[in-house]
Amino acid sequence: MRKVQSLADLQSLRDEFRAEFCPADVKKVQVKIAMATCGIAAGAKQVMNHMVEKSKELGLDIDFTQAGCMGYCYAEPTLEVSVPGRESVVFGYVDETRADEILTKYIQNNELVEGIIPVNYETTD
Amino acid sequence: MATYNKHILVCGGSCCTSGNSAQIADNFKSTLAEKNLSNDVQVIQTGCFGLCDQGPVVKIMPDNTIYTHVKPNDVRRIVEEHIEGGKKVEDLLYVNPITGERVEDNKEPNKFHKKQIRIALRNCGVIDPENIKDYIAHDGYMALAKCLTEYTPEQVIEVVSASGLSGRGGAGFPTGKKWASSARAKADQKYVVCNADEGDPGAFMDRSILEGDPNSVLEAMAICGYAIGADKGLIYIRAEYPLAIERLKIAISQAEEMGLLGDNIMNSGFNFHIELRYGAGAFVCGEATALIHSMEGKRGEPTFKPPRTSEKGYNLKPTNVNNVETYANVPIIITKGAEWFSSIGTANSKGTKVFALAGKVNNVGLIEVPMGTTLREIIYEIGGGIKDNKKFKAVQTGGPSGGCLTERHLDIPIDYKSLTQAGSMMGSGGMVIMDESSCMVSIAKFYLDFTVPESCGKCTPCRIGNKRLYEMLDKITKGNGTMEDLEHLRNLSVVIKDTALCGLGQSSPNPILSTLDNFWDEYVEHVQDKKCRAGACKDLVQYEINPAVCVGCTACSRNCPVEAIKGELKKPHQIDNSICIKCGTCITKCKFNAIRIK
Ligand SMILES: Cc1cc2nc3c(=O)[nH]c(=O)nc-3n(C[C@H](O)[C@H](O)[C@H](O)COP(=O)(O)O)c2cc1C
Numbered sequence: 001m002r003k004v005q006s007l008a009d010l011q012s013l014r015d016e017f018r019a020e021f022c023p024a025d026v027k028k029v030q031v032k033i034a035m036a037t038c039g040i041a042a043g044a045k046q047v048m049n050h051m052v053e054k055s056k057e058l059g060l061d062i063d064f065t066q067a068g069c070m071g072y073c074y075a076e077p078t079l080e081v082s083v084p085g086r087e088s089v090v091f092g093y094v095d096e097t098r099a100d101e102i103l104t105k106y107i108q109n110n111e112l113v114e115g116i117i118p119v120n121y122e123t124t125d
Numbered sequence: 126m127a128t129y130n131k132h133i134l135v136c137g138g139s140c141c142t143s144g145n146s147a148q149i150a151d152n153f154k155s156t157l158a159e160k161n162l163s164n165d166v167q168v169i170q171t172g173c174f175g176l177c178d179q180g181p182v183v184k185i186m187p188d189n190t191i192y193t194h195v196k197p198n199d200v201r202r203i204v205e206e207h208i209e210g211g212k213k214v215e216d217l218l219y220v221n222p223i224t225g226e227r228v229e230d231n232k233e234p235n236k237f238h239k240k241q242i243r244i245a246l247r248n249c250g251v252i253d254p255e256n257i258k259d260y261i262a263h264d265g266y267m268a269l270a271k272c273l274t275e276y277t278p279e280q281v282i283e284v285v286s287a288s289g290l291s292g293r294g295g296a297g298f299p300t301g302k303k304w305a306s307s308a309r310a311k312a313d314q315k316y317v318v319c320n321a322d323e324g325d326p327g328a329f330m331d332r333s334i335l336e337g338d339p340n341s342v343l344e345a346m347a348i349c350g351y352a353i354g355a356d357k358g359l360i361y362i363r364a365e366y367p368l369a370i371e372r373l374k375i376a377i378s379q380a381e382e383m384g385l386l387g388d389n390i391m392n393s394g395f396n397f398h399i400e401l402r403y404g405a406g407a408f409v410c411g412e413a414t415a416l417i418h419s420m421e422g423k424r425g426e427p428t429f430k431p432p433r434t435s436e437k438g439y440n441l442k443p444t445n446v447n448n449v450e451t452y453a454n455v456p457i458i459i460t461k462g463a464e465w466f467s468s469i470g471t472a473n474s475k476g477t478k479v480f481a482l483a484g485k486v487n488n489v490g491l492i493e494v495p496m497g498t499t500l501r502e503i504i505y506e507i508g509g510g511i512k513d514n515k516k517f518k519a520v521q522t523g524g525p526s527g528g529c530l531t532e533r534h535l536d537i538p539i540d541y542k543s544l545t546q547a548g549s550m551m552g553s554g555g556m557v558i559m560d561e562s563s564c565m566v567s568i569a570k571f572y573l574d575f576t577v578p579e580s581c582g583k584c585t586p587c588r589i590g591n592k593r594l595y596e597m598l599d600k601i602t603k604g605n606g607t608m609e610d611l612e613h614l615r616n617l618s619v620v621i622k623d624t625a626l627c628g629l630g631q632s633s634p635n636p637i638l639s640t641l642d643n644f645w646d647e648y649v650e651h652v653q654d655k656k657c658r659a660g661a662c663k664d665l666v667q668y669e670i671n672p673a674v675c676v677g678c679t680a681c682s683r684n685c686p687v688e689a690i691k692g693e694l695k696k697p698h699q700i701d702n703s704i705c706i707k708c709g710t711c712i713t714k715c716k717f718n719a720i721r722i723k
Contacts, residue, residue, distance in 0.1 A: 001383050004270075006391055010270045017261050032251075036332070068248070068337015070250030071490045071492060071493075112169045117173075121493065124244050
């Protein structure tokens with residue numbers, strides 16, 4: 001990676017990375033998994049590995065990323081699914097069975113499955 | 126298979142459920158079925174929307190519509206007018222509490238007026254903590270760049286001071302003032318230290334920040350270094366936080382690689398290097414002076430202040446010590462401005478506070494609320510109320526240094542001042558909710574049980590005094606306490622607070638004092654009536670089998686580890702309380718609820 005030279009340089013890098021990490025129009029399905037210690041302890045890593053495998057089997061092209069704590073300790077493991085053209089949805093209590101449902105029902109068929117957690121906070125951006 | 130083009134989300138949080146949301150969901154399903162729409166529109170119950178005061182809540186996707194105060198007989202209108210007719214039901218639409226207008230189309234679905242605002246946690250759960258590019262995409266290091274190009278060090282401190290940010294590690298000292306004092310100190314070398322010791326039992330705010338957004342802390346430390354004239358940063362983190370450590374290491378090396386840490390950052394001539402130091406998990410090492418001694422390789426014991434660490438700290442050089450969450454607020458204060466930050470919160474406490482909400486609430490979690498939020502809002506709206514419909518009894522804030530507040534404190538707007546006035550403290554952010562099954566004398570004893578072995582032993586009041594306090598509490602919970610003990614308990618608590626060397630001993634009696642104040646009757650019951658109303662003190666309770674309910678299945682007697690239960694098959698059993706050790710096994714094994722605690 002090259003070194004950032006100035007404020008202006010950082011701004012242009014930011015715009016470049018924005019296009020990569022938070023583009024205005026998302027073209028690919030994104031699954032973001034809460035992977036703080038507690039999420040991992042609750043099984044987030046297994047769920048993610050399982051989903052990666054399963055999505056390959058199903059021929060789904062999905063971007064998986066890890067993130068930190070989403071705050072819903074009572075419902076770990078939790079993950080957020082963003083499908084192009086739809087509002088993103090957070091699912092909690094995700095075990096392998098629910099992970100399969102999320103792939104086959106929600107992502108493939110736009111059918112919601114149990115465990116939806118409405119985001120209950122505002123974030124400053 | 127159905128291909129839905131609309132979804133109806135019905136809140137299934139506990140407040141909405143008590144407002145009949147299950148009936149609402151059923152009505153939607155039957156009305157849709159009647160109209161042959163079941164294959165087009167899906168109805169599903171969700172977790173809590175956090176709009177409890179406006180429940181039951183229904184959301185229609187993808188129309189960006191939220192309906193509030195929905196009643197079961199509103200369902201038909203919503204289906205006919207909105208789903209079929211394409212016209213939103215005006216009088217049920219969510220009302221924006223600031224403008225007072227009904228919101229027809231919520232383009233930004235996450236911008237509802239919510240009880241929680243994430244500032245310190247803004248990137249947690251949003252970005253990939255192991256990829257600095259994701260942080261930069263979210264304006265990462267812009268604050269540092271802005272400071273280095275547009276602000277003098279004095280101006281940086283002015284912004285931090287004007288924002289009203291104060292320390293999130295417990296004491297609430299004004300951050301700008303601390304930075305100014307470190308900046309004033311003259312020395313050839315200064316240090317910026319991040320306190321990531323997080324020793325309060327049950328607290329995990331700082332770990333979550335470091336695991337979810339490590340770069341924000343690094344960026345803030347560099348800003349602090351620029352402001353006070355330090356080129357070295359040290360993060361003191363407990364070795365029990367391996368994932369946070371790993372992510373910090375990754376973040377440091379990526380930031381160095383991109384020239385955002387290191388020498389001549391962004392060609393400004395400013396150098397800043399950050400290293401990690403590991404703690405072994407002693408509670409006292411979170412105290413700033415003990416922390417510094419621990420980093421120096423000495424015993425983790427506190428020393429008398431003054432001199433303050435900002436004048437003589439690490440290696441006797443001026444050292445600015447701040448908490449993780451304090452730092453996490455800094456970059457966004459720089460980018461959004463002091464005015465923005467100070468507009469959030471109360472007159473004397475600005476911004477937000479992160480709490481680890483735990484105990485007997487339905488939604489335990491990591492929450493961030495603006496200062497001034499009430500305990501009631503936290504417990505009943507964000508926390509979703511008390512588990513199993515039990516009755517609220519107390520809320521503990523401030524960990525071993527804090528206290529227990531009761532029902533009558535639920536409506537005070539929480540900030541540093543009000544919590545202290547009420548007899549507790551903000552602390553670092555642990556918040557434990559208790560229901561009627563918690564014995565307040567035992568709770569006080571629990572915290573003393575924690576502090577006694579955590580005392581470093583350097584000063585007598587803390588080393589010996591806390592032990593005596595514990596012994597008295599133990600005596601009371603065993604039914605051997607006297608009214609005189611209660612008086613001693615209070616007196617000794619006050620003496621320890623007044624005479625201990627550091628914050629540990631100066632605050633360790635708080636759990637006792639606050640429970641004496643708020644739950645005096647319960648102490649008296651333990652002493653005079655030899656009774657524990659919560660049924661938690663084993664020596665004060667008796668187990669009893671209700672003969673009218675017991676069917677004589679023998680599950681209890683077969684599982685009793687001390688054979689204290691006797692009885693014939695199919696006949697009511699009896700417990701011999703002189704043998705019973707009150708382990709509770711029989712209660713969990715009894716399928717008929719026949720065993721009671723008296
Ligand atoms: C016994 C004891 C334990 C402490 N533990 C911590 C801790 O784990 N984390 C922390 O940030 N501050 C802790 N503090 C407070 C620190 O002494 C210090 O006030 C704080 O780190 C300053 O940062 P702030 O101004 O940003 O809050 C503790 C204090 C005492 C007396």
